[in-house]
Amino acid sequence: MAAIARRVLALVAAGACVFAWDSYAQSYPVKPIRIIVPFVPGGPTDIQARWAAQQLNTAFGQPVIVDNRGGAGGVLGTEAVVKSAPDGYTLLAGNPGPLTIAPSVRAQMPYDTLRDLAPIMLIARSGSCLCVHPSLPVKDVKDFVALARSHPGKINYGTPGVGTVGHLNTELFATQTGVKLTHIPYKGVAQSTIDLIAGHIELGFIQFAGCAPLVQQGKIRAIGATSGKRTPLLPNLPTIAEQGIAGFGFVSYNWNGVLAPAGTPGAVISRIHEVLAKQLATPEGQQLYLSQGHEPSGDGPEEYAAFIRAEIAKWSKVAKAAGIKPQ
Numbered sequence: 001m002a003a004i005a006r007r008v009l010a011l012v013a014a015g016a017c018v019f020a021w022d023s024y025a026q027s028y029p030v031k032p033i034r035i036i037v038p039f040v041p042g043g044p045t046d047i048q049a050r051w052a053a054q055q056l057n058t059a060f061g062q063p064v065i066v067d068n069r070g071g072a073g074g075v076l077g078t079e080a081v082v083k084s085a086p087d088g089y090t091l092l093a094g095n096p097g098p099l100t101i102a103p104s105v106r107a108q109m110p111y112d113t114l115r116d117l118a119p120i121m122l123i124a125r126s127g128s129c130l131c132v133h134p135s136l137p138v139k140d141v142k143d144f145v146a147l148a149r150s151h152p153g154k155i156n157y158g159t160p161g162v163g164t165v166g167h168l169n170t171e172l173f174a175t176q177t178g179v180k181l182t183h184i185p186y187k188g189v190a191q192s193t194i195d196l197i198a199g200h201i202e203l204g205f206i207q208f209a210g211c212a213p214l215v216q217q218g219k220i221r222a223i224g225a226t227s228g229k230r231t232p233l234l235p236n237l238p239t240i241a242e243q244g245i246a247g248f249g250f251v252s253y254n255w256n257g258v259l260a261p262a263g264t265p266g267a268v269i270s271r272i273h274e275v276l277a278k279q280l281a282t283p284e285g286q287q288l289y290l291s292q293g294h295e296p297s298g299d300g301p302e303e304y305a306a307f308i309r310a311e312i313a314k315w316s317k318v319a320k321a322a323g324i325k326p327q
Contacts, residue, residue: 045094119305126227
């Protein structure tokens, strides 16, 4: 009888918890929501976070505050979210740097991406242009690989810093094509782009939205796209995979999404995803991202989680192959 009583009490308690969380989700939100962007204002992650904030504010009728907390390649802001209460009132603007690349290039991580965060929605992803200075005598990927192989280590490439998508993108490309390049890390994409235009470096990966106007103005030359298909911003630019050399298929994206601290009620996560996915699926939402060179997604918690797991595994292999030691 005692065992039966305990089982009944456990079922009652479980039912009470489900009822409590369901009631919580129905009343959510009752106060302002904060979206932490782990970078300074103005970049793609910040822009997409502000789009998400606007949609949630309209749907919920509560203020949604964008809180920029840059530092340590996005790790500091991400850590702040991980340490927040899992109640749906603190969200993270997700980016591959602190979520899927940092685990392979940083010796000490203050969080575990898969354990400590709950994916809500992948908003969009964007490919990049493989860009060179116009003085470099190459017109496509085949030309570049031939030149780089004949001058190992002589071509300098710039990135926003060690462990960024630009850094790992280039190392993945170098590994797949068998070329040796020299890394020049900067403190941001703006500085590396300025030096690429000036000819102080010869190579760099730049996201479509930033690359397209510079290519059209003749300030840099794009020789390939990292995406799986051509970008409408530069429709005549073939993808790197399309120019496959000896069968290599290079495809890589930068991306942005929304996550919450692990333990956030599933019903709350579903409500947030429902709002964002609905707005992203509208013609206006689709056109907004397509016009910026992004591929709108809308993938929900399960799909987004699987995507993150695959990205972590991919960048871990790239870091090891490139000999990048955690620092």
